[in-house]
Amino acid sequence: MSFINYSSREINCKLVYYGPGLCGKTTNLQYIYNKTRPEAKGKMISLATETERTLFFDFLPLSLGEIRGFKTRFHLYTVPGQVFYDASRKLILKGVDGVCFVADSQEGRFDANIESLENLRINLQEQGYDLDKLPYVVQYNKRDLPGAMSVEELSAALNPTRVPEFEAVAPNGTGVFDTLKALAKQVLAELRKGT
Amino acid sequence: MNPLNPQLVMFEEELKQIQKIADRLQQDSRARTILLIDKNGQLVAAAGESTSLDTTSLSSLVAGNVAATGGIAQLLKEDEFSAQFHEGKGMSIHMTLVGRRIILVVLFDKNTTQGLVRLRVKKAQDELVPIFEALATKSMTSQTTMLPDITDQDIENLFDT
Numbered sequence: 001m002s003f004i005n006y007s008s009r010e011i012n013c014k015l016v017y018y019g020p021g022l023c024g025k026t027t028n029l030q031y032i033y034n035k036t037r038p039e040a041k042g043k044m045i046s047l048a049t050e051t052e053r054t055l056f057f058d059f060l061p062l063s064l065g066e067i068r069g070f071k072t073r074f075h076l077y078t079v080p081g082q083v084f085y086d087a088s089r090k091l092i093l094k095g096v097d098g099v100c101f102v103a104d105s106q107e108g109r110f111d112a113n114i115e116s117l118e119n120l121r122i123n124l125q126e127q128g129y130d131l132d133k134l135p136y137v138v139q140y141n142k143r144d145l146p147g148a149m150s151v152e153e154l155s156a157a158l159n160p161t162r163v164p165e166f167e168a169v170a171p172n173g174t175g176v177f178d179t180l181k182a183l184a185k186q187v188l189a190e191l192r193k194g195t
Numbered sequence: 196m197n198p199l200n201p202q203l204v205m206f207e208e209e210l211k212q213i214q215k216i217a218d219r220l221q222q223d224s225r226a227r228t229i230l231l232i233d234k235n236g237q238l239v240a241a242a243g244e245s246t247s248l249d250t251t252s253l254s255s256l257v258a259g260n261v262a263a264t265g266g267i268a269q270l271l272k273e274d275e276f277s278a279q280f281h282e283g284k285g286m287s288i289h290m291t292l293v294g295r296r297i298i299l300v301v302l303f304d305k306n307t308t309q310g311l312v313r314l315r316v317k318k319a320q321d322e323l324v325p326i327f328e329a330l331a332t333k334s335m336t337s338q339t340t341m342l343p344d345i346t347d348q349d350i351e352n353l354f355d356t
Contacts, residue, residue, distance in 0.1 A: 006204065043252050067352075192345045
């Protein structure tokens with residue numbers, strides 16, 4: 001949940017990248033990290049296994065600039081995508097302000113996407129959140145791969161509520177910042193409402 | 196607003212009180228650094244030597260650590276483990292929960308002992324709890340009126356630069 005510091009005039013928000021294993025959540029953060037000015041970012045932390053699979057979370061702090069004299073800071077987190085790390089995923093969702101669901105466009109990962117999205121909804125409910133009321137965007141990643149399904153098919157299955165959706169190729173950055181901006185905007189708009 | 200996870204708001208007056216307690220704890224316990232961190236990983240206040248530390252990363256990792264420990268507690272049908280201690284060769288770290296939302300972190304070296312740290316932490320904890328409780332009540336009632344009047348254009352501008 002956001003932290004508004006009137007004393008130091010700062011707004012801090014937490015964004016979480018969710019999705020099935022190997023869908024590209026960490027790659028999204030790595031691209032954002034690589035393309036952000038040094039003064040606008042902190043260190044990126046990856047708690048990963050020896051084979052570079054996310055074990056607990058990745059963390060990237062970003063400063064986006066000032067709104068009406070308030071510094072806006074976003075803390076980006078990823079969850080571990082592998083099914084058996086569910087306990088860890090629940091912990092990362094605590095205090096979330098906005099969620100990006102990263103889907104793997106490959107046909108072979110379709111069921112994994114569905115399962116992960118259901119898991120997101122359930123885990124949010126356990127924390128007292130409703131996905132339909134939370135700032136939320138969907139990203140269809142790996143658009144460059146030959147086995148990629150059409151966006152229409154993916155959208156019909158994974159985005160029934162028609163939240164903002166983006167096509168992406170995370171390693172080369174296609175769609176990565178568009179996704180982040182859309183989510184950050186929703187979070188700030190929500191904050192303004194004072195909910 | 197999510198009732199399980201209310202928004203944290205900090206005001207000048209409360210921050211001064213919190214800072215005073217943190218400064219005194221740092222001196223009385225002869226610790227290197229005191230950090231007060233929100234359970235979601237946001238740094239709330241720091242005292243002592245903190246400029247050389249990456250407090251943003253530390254806050255996120257401490258919160259992750261405390262969250263994982265809380266998860267273990269739940270599995271063991273414990274309400275929570277209220278304190279944790281990691282001992283290093285040069286530096287050690289003591290973490291305690293203050294109320295439901297805040298983690299009090301003490302970084303210390305050979306200049307002091309774990310016993311003294313624990314003793315002083317207890318006192319500081321007792322003083323901090325009512326301040327954060329008051330803050331929670333205050334932020335519930337005053338946030339809508341005190342939030343800056345952000346327009347769509349302000350939000351757009353943030354991304355144009």
